[in-house]
Amino acid sequence: MKIAILTIGNELTSGKTQDTNSSFIARAMETQGWGISAMTSVGDDEGTIRDALDWLLARSSAVIVTGGLGPTADDITTAAIARAFGLGLVLDEKCLVHLQARFERLRIPWTENNAKQAVFPEGAETIFNPTGSAWGFAVKKNGKIVAVIPGVPSESRRMLPEGVIPLLRREFPDAAQYIETRVIKLFGISESSIDQTLKDVDFAGLGVCIGFYPNFPENRVELTVRTPDAAQAAARLEKAQAEVTRRLKKNIFGYGNDTIEVIVARLLTEKKLTLAVAESCTGGLICDRLTDVPGSSAFLNRGLVVYSNQAKTELLGVPEDVLKRYGAVSEETARLMAEGVRSRSGVDLGVAVTGIAGPSGGSDEKPVGTVFVALADGRRTLCEKCSSRWDRRRTKVFSSQQALRMLQQYLTEG
Amino acid sequence: MKIAILTIGNELTSGKTQDTNSSFIARAMETQGWGISAMTSVGDDEGTIRDALDWLLARSSAVIVTGGLGPTADDITTAAIARAFGLGLVLDEKCLVHLQARFERLRIPWTENNAKQAVFPEGAETIFNPTGSAWGFAVKKNGKIVAVIPGVPSESRRMLPEGVIPLLRREFPDAAQYIETRVIKLFGISESSIDQTLKDVDFAGLGVCIGFYPNFPENRVELTVRTPDAAQAAARLEKAQAEVTRRLKKNIFGYGNDTIEVIVARLLTEKKLTLAVAESCTGGLICDRLTDVPGSSAFLNRGLVVYSNQAKTELLGVPEDVLKRYGAVSEETARLMAEGVRSRSGVDLGVAVTGIAGPSGGSDEKPVGTVFVALADGRRTLCEKCSSRWDRRRTKVFSSQQALRMLQQYLTEG
Numbered sequence: 139m140k141i142a143i144l145t146i147g148n149e150l151t152s153g154k155t156q157d158t159n160s161s162f163i164a165r166a167m168e169t170q171g172w173g174i175s176a177m178t179s180v181g182d183d184e185g186t187i188r189d190a191l192d193w194l195l196a197r198s199s200a201v202i203v204t205g206g207l208g209p210t211a212d213d214i215t216t217a218a219i220a221r222a223f224g225l226g227l228v229l230d231e232k233c234l235v236h237l238q239a240r241f242e243r244l245r246i247p248w249t250e251n252n253a254k255q256a257v258f259p260e261g262a263e264t265i266f267n268p269t270g271s272a273w274g275f276a277v278k279k280n281g282k283i284v285a286v287i288p289g290v291p292s293e294s295r296r297m298l299p300e301g302v303i304p305l306l307r308r309e310f311p312d313a314a315q316y317i318e319t320r321v322i323k324l325f326g327i328s329e330s331s332i333d334q335t336l337k338d339v340d341f342a343g344l345g346v347c348i349g350f351y352p353n354f355p356e357n358r359v360e361l362t363v364r365t366p367d368a369a370q371a372a373a374r375l376e377k378a379q380a381e382v383t384r385r386l387k388k389n390i391f392g393y394g395n396d397t398i399e400v401i402v403a404r405l406l407t408e409k410k411l412t413l414a415v416a417e418s419c420t421g422g423l424i425c426d427r428l429t430d431v432p433g434s435s436a437f438l439n440r441g442l443v444v445y446s447n448q449a450k451t452e453l454l455g456v457p458e459d460v461l462k463r464y465g466a467v468s469e470e471t472a473r474l475m476a477e478g479v480r481s482r483s484g485v486d487l488g489v490a491v492t493g494i495a496g497p498s499g500g501s502d503e504k505p506v507g508t509v510f511v512a513l514a515d516g517r518r519t520l521c522e523k524c525s526s527r528w529d530r531r532r533t534k535v536f537s538s539q540q541a542l543r544m545l546q547q548y549l550t551e552g
Numbered sequence: 553m554k555i556a557i558l559t560i561g562n563e564l565t566s567g568k569t570q571d572t573n574s575s576f577i578a579r580a581m582e583t584q585g586w587g588i589s590a591m592t593s594v595g596d597d598e599g600t601i602r603d604a605l606d607w608l609l610a611r612s613s614a615v616i617v618t619g620g621l622g623p624t625a626d627d628i629t630t631a632a633i634a635r636a637f638g639l640g641l642v643l644d645e646k647c648l649v650h651l652q653a654r655f656e657r658l659r660i661p662w663t664e665n666n667a668k669q670a671v672f673p674e675g676a677e678t679i680f681n682p683t684g685s686a687w688g689f690a691v692k693k694n695g696k697i698v699a700v701i702p703g704v705p706s707e708s709r710r711m712l713p714e715g716v717i718p719l720l721r722r723e724f725p726d727a728a729q730y731i732e733t734r735v736i737k738l739f740g741i742s743e744s745s746i747d748q749t750l751k752d753v754d755f756a757g758l759g760v761c762i763g764f765y766p767n768f769p770e771n772r773v774e775l776t777v778r779t780p781d782a783a784q785a786a787a788r789l790e791k792a793q794a795e796v797t798r799r800l801k802k803n804i805f806g807y808g809n810d811t812i813e814v815i816v817a818r819l820l821t822e823k824k825l826t827l828a829v830a831e832s833c834t835g836g837l838i839c840d841r842l843t844d845v846p847g848s849s850a851f852l853n854r855g856l857v858v859y860s861n862q863a864k865t866e867l868l869g870v871p872e873d874v875l876k877r878y879g880a881v882s883e884e885t886a887r888l889m890a891e892g893v894r895s896r897s898g899v900d901l902g903v904a905v906t907g908i909a910g911p912s913g914g915s916d917e918k919p920v921g922t923v924f925v926a927l928a929d930g931r932r933t934l935c936e937k938c939s940s941r942w943d944r945r946r947t948k949v950f951s952s953q954q955a956l957r958m959l960q961q962y963l964t965e966g
Binding site: 150151152153154155156157158160161162163164165166167168173174175176177178179180181186189190193197349351415417419420421422423424425426428429430432434435438439440441442443444445446448449453483484495496497498530531534 | 589
């Protein structure tokens, strides 16, 4: 089954707003096993909307439309589609009552133009909006469907899976399959190496589709099962996931949608361990990421951004002669930083990063991108050297991830 | 003049890759004063490419195409366009020599399929690629232009202004105007308040177009002049910029593309002042932003992420009874944090932030989003209370911006 996407709005064709709906919808269709014939964006102009709709409808079983459902004069999608299908416009009482109640609850004064949002093409099926005032609708003609939802991403992202996809699955039962997805998150390996490592696994034979989604500095592997027989889905996914895990175990840091900072925060909280962080080249990014997790004050005692050698000595007790002899970017310094931040903060674990983020400051022996990551628990101190081949910002992101990954491995493997 | 955009690639129609080229190109066309008829994405399928090209070409003076110019079998854009126009394919010797030299320089082994990238429709004008191996091309038919560039954003972002736009301006001289743009960056004011404040300025009368581009937590105002008479452009922009500046002076932190961290870094470096930062709710984000600027080690002595009360007392000398009496989130604490981090680090300036990032931890008196920002220079200590109505991450970003803005104002106004 082929689906087309039509996104409507002058803010899209002026380049003012980046259209993210098309990509989101395309991916959801891919998951359903439906192909995309074309994705088109046009401005708020009735002639162009009708023209694009005709073109797309001729090439697809259904067109999913977003945008132009607001209460103002330039929102013309509903009227344009009604006229394109030769349908009148009718007020939906149920929607009107819901809208008025919503306005009252949010204490927004009701003005007459808002009633426009309760008007739909005659015979249309309305699509409930759980987070906004613009309901969607679907119309059917010659066995084809046009489904319309708002352009606001927070609304379309809910109305697509809750309203549009169930409707399309109902209208096209032959194309409706049972679908289940597993997400595997990896770090420290490139997309092409993942591809290479998995190339002997017969995913098709297992009845599983595999997709790779790089998201610096991570890579995501998605396993999807589409089957008329739901009972088999879980078994197939388990098998495919086991194959991936067996081959890539050391690079997998999580399953599902948790970030590494959420995973580390959960482990620290569960184990009731406290943490202090000493950052040189990451410049505060490790703490910034950890404090994005609500409740991080339970484990994060402090973070020290020791950008100067003076700060490394004063705050962490790294001796000046170590800095002179081995350099601020060295295994010796990294170890002493982790040990110093731990003992001086009176916490369970100390983590430290020192490196050369660039663009300058590198040498033959220690090129730009050289980073040392260390972890001290009072009994022993671990240290890893790694190297980034990216720009300053990416080196910071990569190094912070390396430190969080080290912490995760310590907390899970001991 | 109407322009259409066609982006090609299975990675777009599968939703795997977000198309950012269309939006970028649309905005560049808007700047030229050219409208967009439609923007369409299709997969790597010859029939669909030709079909979309026909539809778009019928509605536009030119179609800008991106994607499908790689050396592999699934890159079929060049062949599809040649056949659509009834043109043969010819090898471009100049391009071939350039490609082979490039491969040699980068030590990439040359394989025969790479020669495919030097093949173009007969009569096409080639478009030089300064950063990659896929050159673009343009073909003309019945007074209309199809211009093709690669889909890789780092390449298309250069080839559009350097190759495609000059070509279109040359081919459509009546639609080619002189264009100049000024960017004004604001903080601490909403897009609608900017709109409201500027509504009595007659930008059209000044011959200037104005655009608003929110980019949390900032807003960007863009002033654009399009004129056949280049001499007048600068004068008009000066006048319009003066009108904006007069009305919004206190919210403008910069002109052009500099970030606030770059501006602050430049001021500190110029004035040879050193800085230490104490962060509670921002969790390291201020230091993270400052250390994104190359050379920040010249002024940033240290940053302290004092997430626990213990750290505030030990590292900054905030007395326990102040924390008890006024709370960790209070003007008193913020001031003592800024003074403490300054004096204990032996630097010129101390900056501190303490607040409630949420989602929990608020009270009636101090709701979630309450933030205090302080700056100490040894003679006096400034403190501002502000409040964020956003989620945890945005509260952190907003608060870090507030601190950087305070620092900027101190450094410029004294």
